[in-house]
Amino acid sequence: MxxxxxxxxxxxxxxxxxxxxxxxxxxxxxxxxxxxxxxxxxxxxxxxxxxxxxxxxxxxxxxxxxxxxxxxxxxxxxxxxxxxxxxxxxxxxxxxxxxxxxxxxxxxxxxxxxxxxxxxxxxxxxxxxxxxxxxxxxxxxxxxxxxxxxxxxxxxxxxxxxxxxxxxxxxxxxxxxxxxxxxxxxxxxxxxxxxxxxxxxxxxxxYENGIKKSLNLLKNEYEILYGQTKIHNLNDNIYFFTKKENHINLHNIDICAKKLGYVISSKQRDEIVKSNYSCITASKIVIDNNSFDIYVAKNDIRYKHSKKIRESFRIRGIPPKIRPLIESIL
The missing domain is CATH 3.40.50.620 (HUPs)
Incomplete structure (x- = not known):
């Protein structure tokens, strides 16, 4: 050919x-x-x-x-x-x-x-x-x-x-x-x-053509409802975003989890909300928050830090469950 x-x-x-x-x-x-x-x-x-x-x-x-x-x-x-x-x-x-x-x-x-x-x-x-x-x-x-x-x-x-x-x-x-x-x-x-x-x-x-049209229309409506998601990262294994309504928070957590190679189930979403966004999901994904942001991280290598470093993380607003997952001062 x-x-x-x-x-x-x-x-x-x-x-x-x-x-x-x-x-x-x-x-x-x-x-x-x-x-x-x-x-x-x-x-x-x-x-x-x-x-x-x-x-x-x-x-x-x-x-x-x-x-x-x-x-x-x-x-x-x-x-x-x-x-x-x-x-x-x-x-x-x-x-x-x-x-x-x-x-x-x-x-x-x-x-x-x-x-x-x-x-x-x-x-x-x-x-x-x-x-x-x-x-x-x-x-x-x-x-x-x-x-x-x-x-x-x-x-x-x-x-x-x-x-x-x-x-x-x-x-x-x-x-x-x-x-x-x-x-x-x-x-x-x-x-x-x-x-x-x-x-x-x-x-x-x-129904190929109709299915294609419907999925794309739903995609357009999704963009209107959720807008452009602004997700930041501290490194390849830790993401964070600004808190909003529950449905948007869960949507952003889904995106972060997928970036980390994990798909969150409907039951796990309910548990995340009940925990007030502070939990470990299926031993794989760590979720925690401060007054403004929600953090999503891979439950990976944990580091032991001195009291001084832990205090620096606290001052910078890093939530407690996320701190051990960060190797050094930001």
Missing amino acids: DIYLAKRLENFDLEGISYLESAKNLLGFSAQVDSTCLFYVLLNLGIDFDIAIIDYQIREDSKLEVAHAKNLAKKYNKKIFDIKSPKFNSNFEANARTFRIDFFKKIIKSHNYKNLILANHLNDRLEWFLMQFTKGCALNSLLGFDAISKLDDFNIIRPFFNTSKRQILEFLYTNNIKYFIDKSNDDEMYLRNYFRKNFSNHLMEK
Whole structure:
């Protein structure tokens, strides 16, 4: 296939491409349907990028996928970063997500990438919406990821934000592009797979355009209701923002927790409010506040400080639960 003459490229409604032009970009790659399509779309657009792939060691094909990724990287002169994750015996999806984010962060920081490119698409947005909807979530949790977002010092760009799985498969089929299929996607033990097979796939087949329009209208209303969130950080593991109404505070805590690789449940949100924003959630996220701000931190390395340093933290308004997580005076 001539990468500059791919068919059906004009069918894509791509997001965030201007961010990628003349920038240093890293593509989260799996060799499966979505990221393979995005790989070739970016090639056709002349976007410069390298790739990162993770072997989760749970499927026989994973070694073949990594080998295929290395062949593509060699063929198209891309750097490739690959790693084997530990074998997670429980809560695979959450542990894999945390491992994946940490892996990408390390690469981006070490090699000065400006953008992380991910292949999440319209079907993923609907799946998330349906799962959250059935949990009783409010608007701030219904819509999931954005087309363009920021994490630490880099952007996360999702060009397929408004692109359906149908369009992705049509592109791969028309251009005779090789890709792998994750057989575990048929396993309804995973909640997302259950919703995909029983609900979202059928809805997308019949109502794709309406679903796309509705999700984007809800996104616009979300921006009106919550506005632009101003979240600051002391370091990569500690964030804070100005206190507002409860629904906005919880929304901001959600964002901070996701930056730290954790998704807060509806029950945990209730517990956070009851604690008056001073608690440790699932032993992973520390939340505390002062008169003006709410702090959200990763429950990580704890430091022992002298009385003088502890007093300096108090004077600066750092809440008690956050102080041991700070290495030195600000």
